[in-house]
Amino acid sequence: MHAFDDEARELTQQVVDYAVRRLAMDPPTLDGPRPQAELEALVPQTITEEGIGGEAALRLFEDVLAPACITIDHPAYLSFIPAAPTQAASAFDLVVSASSIYGGSWLEGAGAVYAENQVLHWLAREAGLPEGAGGTFAQGGTVGNLSALVTARFVARHYRTEAGRPIPDRWAVVCSAEAHSSITAAAAVMDVDVIRVPVGESGKLTGEAIEAAVSDWDSVFAIVATGGTTNFGIVDDLASIADVAQGHDVWLHVDGAYGLAGMLSPEHRHLYEGIERVDSFIVDPHKWLFAPFDACALVYRQPQQARAAHTQHAEYLDLIYDSPEWNPSDYAVNLTRRARGLPLWFSLATHGVSAYRDAIAHGIETAHAFADVVRTRDFVSLVREPELSVVVLERHGWNAADYDLWAREHLEAGRAFLFPSSHQGRPVMRFAVVNPRSSLELMTELLDSMEKER
Numbered sequence: 001m002h003a004f005d006d007e008a009r010e011l012t013q014q015v016v017d018y019a020v021r022r023l024a025m026d027p028p029t030l031d032g033p034r035p036q037a038e039l040e041a042l043v044p045q046t047i048t049e050e051g052i053g054g055e056a057a058l059r060l061f062e063d064v065l066a067p068a069c070i071t072i073d074h075p076a077y078l079s080f081i082p083a084a085p086t087q088a089a090s091a092f093d094l095v096v097s098a099s100s101i102y103g104g105s106w107l108e109g110a111g112a113v114y115a116e117n118q119v120l121h122w123l124a125r126e127a128g129l130p131e132g133a134g135g136t137f138a139q140g141g142t143v144g145n146l147s148a149l150v151t152a153r154f155v156a157r158h159y160r161t162e163a164g165r166p167i168p169d170r171w172a173v174v175c176s177a178e179a180h181s182s183i184t185a186a187a188a189v190m191d192v193d194v195i196r197v198p199v200g201e202s203g204k205l206t207g208e209a210i211e212a213a214v215s216d217w218d219s220v221f222a223i224v225a226t227g228g229t230t231n232f233g234i235v236d237d238l239a240s241i242a243d244v245a246q247g248h249d250v251w252l253h254v255d256g257a258y259g260l261a262g263m264l265s266p267e268h269r270h271l272y273e274g275i276e277r278v279d280s281f282i283v284d285p286h287k288w289l290f291a292p293f294d295a296c297a298l299v300y301r302q303p304q305q306a307r308a309a310h311t312q313h314a315e316y317l318d319l320i321y322d323s324p325e326w327n328p329s330d331y332a333v334n335l336t337r338r339a340r341g342l343p344l345w346f347s348l349a350t351h352g353v354s355a356y357r358d359a360i361a362h363g364i365e366t367a368h369a370f371a372d373v374v375r376t377r378d379f380v381s382l383v384r385e386p387e388l389s390v391v392v393l394e395r396h397g398w399n400a401a402d403y404d405l406w407a408r409e410h411l412e413a414g415r416a417f418l419f420p421s422s423h424q425g426r427p428v429m430r431f432a433v434v435n436p437r438s439s440l441e442l443m444t445e446l447l448d449s450m451e452k453e454r
C-alpha cells in the first residue's frame with residue numbers, strides 16, 4: 001500500500017486526471033442528493049476484506065457519489081454562503097494533501113507556517129491591526145469564533161484575578177440578535193450566557209443599542225460584532241461598538257466569516273471603520289476569499305494572549321511547544337492541523353491581492369445591480385437594502401410551501417440551488433453572491449421564474 005510502484009503510479013494518475021476533469025467543468029453540473037436506498041442500490045458495500053480496487057472505487061465516486069453532492073461552486077448555487085475556489089487554490093489543495101505537512105508546529109511545518117503567516121499578517125494589515133498581530137487558520141468560522149471567545153474569557157478572568165475584582169458566577173457574551181448561530185453554539189460549549197441585542201429595521205448593531213440593552217457589565221467578557229451578517233450581509237457599526245467595548249474594558253471580536261472579505265474592496269472599506277480597534281477577528285477563506293473547504297483565518301491583536309489560553313501541555317508536547325517559535329496550534333482549540341491556509345496563500349501569490357479586490361467588489365456590484373432589477377418587478381420586493389453581496393426579497397402572495405416547491409423544482413431540474421430563509425417569521429428568498437460566475441443575467445432569469453403563480 002505504501003510503495004510507489006507501477007500500480008500506485010497508475011492509480012495516482014487516474015485520481016489526478018479525475019481532479020483535472022472536475023476542475024475543467026465550466027460550469028460544473030449542479031447535481032443533488034439522492035435517497036439512502038438509491039445509493040445503497042447503486043453503491044453496494046465497498047468496504048470489504050479484499051477491497052474493490054482503486055479503479056472501481058474511483059468510478060463509483062465519479063459516476064454516483066460525486067453527483068449526489070451539490071456543487072457548491074456552481075454559478076447558480078446562491079443559497080447559504082456559496083464557495084467559489086480559484087483554480088490555483090483548488091489545484092494547490094492537491095499539493096497540500098500530497099505533502100504530509102503537519103501544520104501545528106514550527107518545528108515540523110516551518111515552511112508552511114511561514115507562508116500561512118504571510119497571509120494572516122496581510123489580513124491583519126488590511127484590517128489596520130498593529131505589527132505583531134497574528135493567529136492561525138482554524139477549521140471554520142465556528143471553531144474560529146469559539147477559539148477567540150475562549151481567549152477572551154481567559155483574558156477577562158486573568159485580569160480580574162490580578163486586579164482583585166470578583167469573578168462572576170456566569171459569564172456572558174454580547175452580540176446582535178442577528179449574529180450567526182455559531183456564537184450561540186460557542187457559548188453553549190463554554191457554558192456562558194448570550195445577551196442578544198435587538199437591532200431594529202436596519203439589522204445593524206450599534207454601540208448605542210448595546211448600552212441600552214446591557215445593564216450588568218460585570219458578567220460580560222466579550223462583545224461579538226458581525227462583519228457581514230449571514231442572512232442579510234449587513235456590517236455592524238464597528239466604530240461605535242469599539243467605543244463601548246473600550247469603555248467597559250471588554251474584548252471585541254468581529255465575526256467576519258462571510259463578510260469581512262468585503263473590506264478588501266476599496267469602495268466598501270468604509271463600512272468596516274473600527275475594525276482596526278478589535279482584539280480579534282475571523283474571516284473564512286472558504287467563503288468569500290475563494291479557497292476550498294475548509295479554512296478560517298483567525299487573527300488576534302495580541303496573539304500571546306491566545307497562546308496563554310490555548311497551548312496544550314504534556315510531557316510529549318512541551319519540548320516542541322515551549323519554544324519561542326510560532327506554533328499555529330497555540331492559537332485555537334486544536335492540536336494536529338492541516339496547513340489549510342496554503343491553498344489561499346498559493347492563489348494570492350499567483351494572482352496578487354488586486355485580483356481579489358476586483359472579484360470581491362464585482363460580487364457586491366452584481367448584488368446591488370440585482371437589487372435594482374428586483375425593484376423593477378412588481379411580484380417581489382426587497383426586504384432590506386443590500387449592503388454587501390446578499391439580496392433578500394419577498395415574493396408577494398407566496399407562503400413557505402410555495403418557496404419550497406419553487407426551490408425544489410429548480411434543484412431537481414439542475415438549474416439552481418436557492419432555498420428560502422426567513423426574516424421575522426416570514427419566508428424570504430436570499431440570493432448570496434460570492435461566485436464571480438454568478439452573473440446578473442442568470443440571477444435575473446431565476447428571479448423572473450418566480451413570477452409564475454404556484
Ligand SMILES: *Cc1c(COP(=O)(O)O)cnc(C)c1O
Nearest residue numbers: 140141142180182230255257258
Ligand atoms: C458561515 C458563518 C459562520 C460559521 O462558519 P463555518 O466555517 O461554517 O463554521 C460564522 N459566522 C458567520 C457570520 C458566518 O457567515
